[in-house]
Amino acid sequence: xxxxxxxxVVAGMMIAVSAILALTGLGYFPVPNVTDDATIMHxxxxxxxxxxxxxxxxxxxxxxxxxxxxxxxxxxxxxxxPAWVPVLVLFVPRLCIGLVAxxxxxxxxxxxxxxxxxxxxxxxxxTNTVLVLGFAIxxxxxxxxxxxxxxxxxxxxxxxxxxxxxxxVAAWKQIETGRGGSSx
Amino acid sequence: xxxxxxxxxxxxxxxxxxxxVHRLDPRAKILSAILLGxxxxxxxxxxxxxxxxxxxxxxxxxxxxxxxxxxxxxLPSLRVLIFLFIIQLLFQGWREPSGxxxxxxxxxxxxxxxxxxxxxxxxxxxxxxxxxxxLTLTTPATQLTHGLEILLSPLRRIGVPVHEVALMNMIALRxxxxxxxxxxxxxxxxxxxxxxxxxxxxxxxxQMARERIPLIVPLFLxxxxxxxxxxxxxxxxxxxxxxxxxxxxxxxxTTLDTLTILLxxxxxxxxWQIQWPAFx
Numbered sequence: 001x002x003x004x005x006x007x008x009v010v011a012g013m014m015i016a017v018s019a020i021l022a023l024t025g026l027g028y029f030p031v032p033n034v035t036d037d038a039t040i041m042h043x044x045x046x047x048x049x050x051x052x053x054x055x056x057x058x059x060x061x062x063x064x065x066x067x068x069x070x071x072x073x074x075x076x077x078x079x080x081x082p083a084w085v086p087v088l089v090l091f092v093p094r095l096c097i098g099l100v101a102x103x104x105x106x107x108x109x110x111x112x113x114x115x116x117x118x119x120x121x122x123x124x125x126x127t128n129t130v131l132v133l134g135f136a137i138x139x140x141x142x143x144x145x146x147x148x149x150x151x152x153x154x155x156x157x158x159x160x161x162x163x164x165x166x167x168x169v170a171a172w173k174q175i176e177t178g179r180g181g182s183s184x
Numbered sequence: 185x186x187x188x189x190x191x192x193x194x195x196x197x198x199x200x201x202x203x204x205v206h207r208l209d210p211r212a213k214i215l216s217a218i219l220l221g222x223x224x225x226x227x228x229x230x231x232x233x234x235x236x237x238x239x240x241x242x243x244x245x246x247x248x249x250x251x252x253x254x255x256x257x258x259l260p261s262l263r264v265l266i267f268l269f270i271i272q273l274l275f276q277g278w279r280e281p282s283g284x285x286x287x288x289x290x291x292x293x294x295x296x297x298x299x300x301x302x303x304x305x306x307x308x309x310x311x312x313x314x315x316x317x318x319l320t321l322t323t324p325a326t327q328l329t330h331g332l333e334i335l336l337s338p339l340r341r342i343g344v345p346v347h348e349v350a351l352m353n354m355i356a357l358r359x360x361x362x363x364x365x366x367x368x369x370x371x372x373x374x375x376x377x378x379x380x381x382x383x384x385x386x387x388x389x390x391q392m393a394r395e396r397i398p399l400i401v402p403l404f405l406x407x408x409x410x411x412x413x414x415x416x417x418x419x420x421x422x423x424x425x426x427x428x429x430x431x432x433x434x435x436x437x438t439t440l441d442t443l444t445i446l447l448x449x450x451x452x453x454x455x456w457q458i459q460w461p462a463f464x
Binding site: 003004005006008009010011012013014015016017019020021023024025026028029030031037038040043044047051059062063156160163164167168171172 | 261263264267345348349351352353354355356357358359360363364367387389390392393396397399400401403404405407408410411414415418419423424425
């Protein structure tokens with residue numbers, strides 16, 4: 001497999017941004033909610049995927065998944081479960097975020113750029129939420145009622161992800177072309 | 185709003201104290217970390233977990249690091265962790281088999297099971313964090329990447345881009361402190377222009393989002409700008425992806441490394457097998 005220099009560097013940088021958001025607490029928004037805070041740690045995955053394609057999305061998602069795995073492995077849900085359970089619930093969904101975001105963006109970019117970016121952000125976030133909660137509920141780790149409680153948080157995350165994705169990519173493309181080249 | 189964000193970031197920092205631990209081969213350290221990680225995950229016994237924590241602290245001591253400094257890295261996540269564990273305590277109280285019930289008050293029930301599970305969770309989080317910090321505190325990032333790359337290189341035969349992923353991680357590690365500094369600058373710049381930072385109520389996530397987006401978007405843009413510079417620098421030095429590469433610095437393996445690995449294997453086996461009678 002031949003991954004270009006550009007893809008490696010952008011992927012690495014997005015991982016660094018994700019780490020900063022986590023380490024400084026900037027990526028955590030306390031929500032009146034039963035589960036964790038709303039987070040935007042998946043947004044670098046989405047932006048990397050939109051800018052450089054599904055491979056970068058996959059790579060950044062991989063590292064995000066490893067971090068999520070390490071961070072949440074200690075949770076009481078997983079204490080008496082076999083080893084592959086946390087891998088499926090914590091790790092696998094993060095791989096899909098980048099892929100979904102990249103595909104959505106590539107499919108829609110010929111039309112209105114803003115809409116393409118926003119939908120990439122929304123659907124990428126949705127993939128994360130749906131898969132994580134889906135696996136957790138499907139395996140019986142969480143009650144199905146948690147969907148109701150998680151809904152406001154999920155919507156918040158989707159909106160914020162869309163806003164940030166649109167703002168960053170639009171500004172970046174303008175910078176890259178050097179003129180007002182973006183259609184937003 | 186505090187401006188010194190780097191103070192509490194211990195992961196990714198390297199502290200050269202030139203101790204025995206520092207001089208171990210990075211491959212040995214990575215394998216040991218994996219073995220210890222497995223030991224932490226595999227046991228549900230509180231006593232074993234406490235022993236493992238003590239082991240980790242003594243490794244820190246051997247590396248001439250202050251335990252206080254290592255634990256400081258947990259501070260930013262502390263609020264989230266506490267919240268999570270309170271919630272867990274509420275949920276797990278109703279799981280059967282519960283064992284002796286300590287508190288029963290309407291919907292709040294604290295049982296032996298829930299206490300055990302939650303404590304185990306806290307201990308595990310701390311242990312994993314300390315383990316990871318120890319690895320990065322005693323091993324410079326370049327060595328870590330190099331060691332990881334060699335360990336994973338057999339995977340190259342099935343098409344896994346080991347070198348590229350290793351490089352990607354090295355870039356990420358190298359830029360975390362740089363981006364943290366940039367973020368501080370952005371915050372100061374916004375504050376000096378009258379941007380209201382730190383005034384959002386924590387129960388108003390919409391206010392918090394409004395406040396933070398002017399910080400997060402420039403952060404991304406700075407990161408992307410630096411990416412362009414780095415790409416240019418790499419290509420100017422004739423870095424071509426997929427080319428065959430040799431190493432300037434070679435890693436050496438000593439007896440101490442072999443002994444360390446054997447020790448970790450023993451610890452893992454003990455953690456796995458030992459069942460403490462009576463209190464667990």
